[in-house]
Amino acid sequence: MLFYLFCNVFIYAFHGGLWVYLACFIAFSMVVVWGSFDIGLGYFVNSITHKRTRIKEVALTFDDGPTEFTPQFLDLLKEHQVKATFFCIGKQIEKYPETFQRIISEGHTVGNHTLSHSNTTGFLSTVKMIEEIEQCDEIIERIGHIKTDLYRPPFGVTNPNIAKAIKRTHKKSIGWNVRSLDTVTDNEKKIYKRVTGNLKKGSIILLHDTSEKTFHVLVDLLLFLKNKEYSTFTVDSITKSKKND
Numbered sequence: 001m002l003f004y005l006f007c008n009v010f011i012y013a014f015h016g017g018l019w020v021y022l023a024c025f026i027a028f029s030m031v032v033v034w035g036s037f038d039i040g041l042g043y044f045v046n047s048i049t050h051k052r053t054r055i056k057e058v059a060l061t062f063d064d065g066p067t068e069f070t071p072q073f074l075d076l077l078k079e080h081q082v083k084a085t086f087f088c089i090g091k092q093i094e095k096y097p098e099t100f101q102r103i104i105s106e107g108h109t110v111g112n113h114t115l116s117h118s119n120t121t122g123f124l125s126t127v128k129m130i131e132e133i134e135q136c137d138e139i140i141e142r143i144g145h146i147k148t149d150l151y152r153p154p155f156g157v158t159n160p161n162i163a164k165a166i167k168r169t170h171k172k173s174i175g176w177n178v179r180s181l182d183t184v185t186d187n188e189k190k191i192y193k194r195v196t197g198n199l200k201k202g203s204i205i206l207l208h209d210t211s212e213k214t215f216h217v218l219v220d221l222l223l224f225l226k227n228k229e230y231s232t233f234t235v236d237s238i239t240k241s242k243k244n245d
């Protein structure tokens with residue numbers, strides 16, 4: 001609809017032909033694709049990407065676990081007395097139920113990261129997306145005995161179907177404003193620099209408890225936070241305080 005109006009205005013303005021239409025189509029498609037992948041834009045879903053705060057505090061969030069690497073992350077966080085937020089995949093919880101229970105018993109926050117983290121997430125129907133979210137919820141309840149209203153979209157992808165699914169499952173979409181790119185590059189120094197260079201009060205940092213590499217980055221990052229006197233918060237502190245507003 002918007003596209004139609006947008007193009008008609010352009011065609012009218014330029015008395016153009018097919019090429020104007022094509023140019024419009026390409027421009028519009030680019031905006032939609034960009035909107036789907038950039039969680040900070042809030043194009044389809046209003047995701048929480050940071051906390052409004054005056055104090056030096058940041059949130060560490062770990063996606064795609066639990067994995068074989070998660071216990072060492074938990075040991076390290078415990079050593080530093082830091083609480084984080086873990087966005088867990090249902091199928092991974094079933095593979096590592098004890099690790100999942102440990103995340104909860106050690107006071108970390110958990111969120112829903114779908115049942116299967118499908119590569120085709122962006123193309124699923126609303127019904128299928130709701131299933132992905134609800135089945136992950138069931139596993140979280142069965143194994144962790146808790147409920148969560150926190151949801152993080154796999155790959156940060158949102159679109160109208162995902163927006164509907166989030167609404168119908170009463171989830172709060174949680175994004176980030178510091179992306180470590182720890183699944184893209186193997187260079188630990190680069191990841192560390194990316195994170196520490198972009199840090200602000202209230203930042204939500206996206207990391208993954210899926211590799212030794214990210215563990216090494218976390219070792220340095222926790223020291224950095226300590227030296228710069230940053231405290232940490234878990235993501236539920238944002239959604240809980242919003243209810244009280």
Ligand SMILES: [Zn+2]
Nearest residue numbers: 063064154155
């Ligand atoms: Zn993920």
